Amino acid sequence: MRLLDRAGELLSAEGASALSLRRLAADAGTSTTAVYSLFGGKPALVRELYVEAFRRLGSHLRAVRPTGDPATDLVALGIAYRESARTSPHLYGVMFGGAIPGFEPDDDATEQARAALAPLMEVITTGTTRGVFHDDATTMTMGCWGIVHGLVSLELRGNLPPGLDVPAMYEQALRAHTRGWTVAPP
Amino acid sequence: MRLLDRAGELLSAEGASALSLRRLAADAGTSTTAVYSLFGGKPALVRELYVEAFRRLGSHLRAVRPTGDPATDLVALGIAYRESARTSPHLYGVMFGGAIPGFEPDDDATEQARAALAPLMEVITTGTTRGVFHDDATTMTMGCWGIVHGLVSLELRGNLPPGLDVPAMYEQALRAHTRGWTVAPP
DNA sequence: ACCGTTCTGTAACACTGTCACGGTGGTACC
């Protein structure tokens, strides 16, 4: 599907506001109607980009091989998450930022989005069964996703203070966060 | 300024896509040109909403009185942050979600945004001087902002799994996170 | 009273997403 590929390129290169149906149709050598007959409208086309972006994120996360130590695996997963987001920030904006107005992911799409976090969930469950982590696995998974997504989102939007060594701060924050789940709650 | 108030109401009530200059001008009993003579365009008007939203967030955070224990203060600040975001999710989308296309905060606006986190920074610096926390204060502040913003953002976008007890999970994640900064790194 | 500045409204321009209409291509069936 050339339309979808070109849409991804256009989005990654020039942002969400450059992704117009007319421009997309002209670049793909077709007309705007093709988007409606093939997908059903612009939100439906963006939905495909949405699930494709999460699929790509999932494969990035699946590429980190567990070392056996869940704590270091968590940090490695977080770094892979950040790298995946930084390779195409506009795609990350589609995933979480509501970059395209009028697009809200349906339940099936959000389910596929959550499925991208399977490697994270696996590392955490093995950690809890081994007694390295002490809390509920789902709760801890959300905590890890939260800090990773939060820091990446703040970085991409320019909310971090200028002159900050982001990779060092990021890794340090990830280490501290995982440390918080390894010690037993009082 | 009636235009600004109405813009905030319109945004909070019906979302970013309902905030059109014509609708706004008709509601305020004026014309779209007023937005250009008074602000300089729609992005400039949204900029005012942006700094106002962060001012409101800052006052919410400043309303929590420190108890003397930095760890519990951090959790209280996180809960206040979440409540402030949930009272007007669309405003939160303007702050972080890029809800209005074409609006990017300038350096001055992002500086005012960062200033809203002053209460968080204060609690952390007092914690580090007392020896409760062991890392760099700025790094830890970003970590706290990251997990809080990340979890709130995921919740507002519907990315958390259905049926999850969000307040309980949120507080537990915050406690684990602060615990990670209280123990000394190995 | 005059002028200059500032604000306002009207109307237009260049866009956008969306859809009804007519046509075109390929495929399945007799």
Place this chain on the structure above:
DNA sequence: GGTACCACCGTGACAGTGTTACAGAACGGT
């Protein structure tokens, strides 16, 4: 081979959007 069907496509229109040039209107200073 001929034909009916159906999915797809392009043209053109409609209703919106942000933006701005231009013509008045209100205001204050000289």
